[in-house]
Amino acid sequence: MNLNIREMNPADENDIKNSLKSISGIGEEQWKWKFFGNPEIKSRIWVIDDDGTLAGHMSLQGVNFNIGSKTMPGCQAVDLFIKENYRRKGLFVKLGKTSLDESGQEGMNLAIGFPNHEALSGHLKYGWKQIGMIPRAFKPLDINRYSDSLKKKPPLLKLALKFKSKEKSIPKHELKIEEIQSFPENIDRFSKLALQNRNAVERSSQYLNWRYCKAPHRKYVKFMASQKGEIKGYIVGYESEKKPGNGYIVDLLVNASDNITARALIKTLENHFISKNVFAVYSWIPNMDGFNQIFKNSGYIFRKPTQPFIVRVNKGFEGEGKVFDFNRWFITMGDSDLH
The missing domain is CATH 3.40.630.30 (Gcn5-related N-acetyltransferase (GNAT))
Incomplete structure (x- = not known):
């Protein structure tokens, strides 16, 4: 050789x-x-x-x-x-x-x-x-169909799922949530502010449009929330072709303290999934203030993490202390090429 x-x-x-x-x-x-x-x-x-x-x-x-x-x-x-x-x-x-x-x-x-x-x-x-x-969670949108899809069914599974996936009501809001076909340029400023002092894949309009609007192998659905003309957040998901009935939340970004927008976006995507016959939704949970509670309040059930996250830097890289601190990273499924 x-x-x-x-x-x-x-x-x-x-x-x-x-x-x-x-x-x-x-x-x-x-x-x-x-x-x-x-x-x-x-x-x-x-x-x-x-x-x-x-x-x-x-x-x-x-x-x-x-x-x-x-x-x-x-x-x-x-x-x-x-x-x-x-x-x-x-x-x-x-x-x-x-x-x-x-x-x-x-x-x-x-x-x-x-x-x-x-x-x-x-x-x-x-x-x-x-x-x-990476933390992960799921939510059965149709408990009967989700239960039927499992090979092993623990006793009282449906009752346990009904109890664990109970969601809290979303407070009234004046958000405008609409499906979008592409991301506007002013998403750049919003994402910069939402991710300030965090480590993350940069979510510019160019990147987001390449990642979620031009992908030839998968059709992503995208919703954006705004209020009085100001962007408040967005969510991206898709229905699995390999596993019919499964849906995935691959990206969700709001300002850290904006629980109402996050929950409203999640609910909008769930309603879309239900219309497409999806019976269970899966998501990684962004490692950012409040997101654990947002998903718990939305009825998501946390599972044991299985996906390792690794980082490598070359000599001379500035900011090693920041990039090796997992708590600083904002990670979603869409950051991985697998989704």
Whole structure:
């Protein structure tokens, strides 16, 4: 073997696309959107080349971060894959370390990841730190249908679900909530204020429109709340094609103290899901003041966290103390490429 780790060139494209299609079902249009469609920052793909044979690849999906009051470029590490006959040779670690170290020289000094448990230990060997487990919750919109979908049904399940998913009434409000097809430019100012002093993927109008309006593989539904012409928040969700009857809240942003807007947006999305025959809703819970209580008041049942969240920085990165503090991070399902 004569192995060389380098950045992808056009000759590698078909091999990588075929690999991603077999692993994740990513087709041509999703490939273009995922890695080359973000107008704000480019993504980078690294390969292990064995004399012209693709032995593995790793993608760094470019994203801008809001870290405290600063905006900085970075990436999400995705799709790290080593072919079967090249495994157990330390290439997982070498590919990951080389791609992130060299991308750091181009200014991508901060990376986040949402690895599965099989990959987690490998990532921790080359500089990643697991800083937390992401809270999650669900709500049955139709208890009978949700119960029928389960393979194992504990005694008194329906009664327990009815009790646990009881929601509190939403106070009266004068919000205008409407479905939107795209995000307006003034969402930039709103999201900056809502996420001030937090670590998060920057939610600019350009990013949000790329992420939720131009995705070729999934149809997201989006609702925005406003009052007297001022944006108060938004919510994004989708119905699963692989698991019919399941819906997901992938993004929800309001000002931290605005419980009424958050609950009104959640209720609006739930009503949409009900009209689409969805019987259960799932969400990660943003790690931000008040969101736990917002979801509890909305009737959501918290489950044991299963998704690790990892962070990696290159030498010389400013603000390490901030990015390794899990309590500073605002994370939703939509920050992960899996949703």
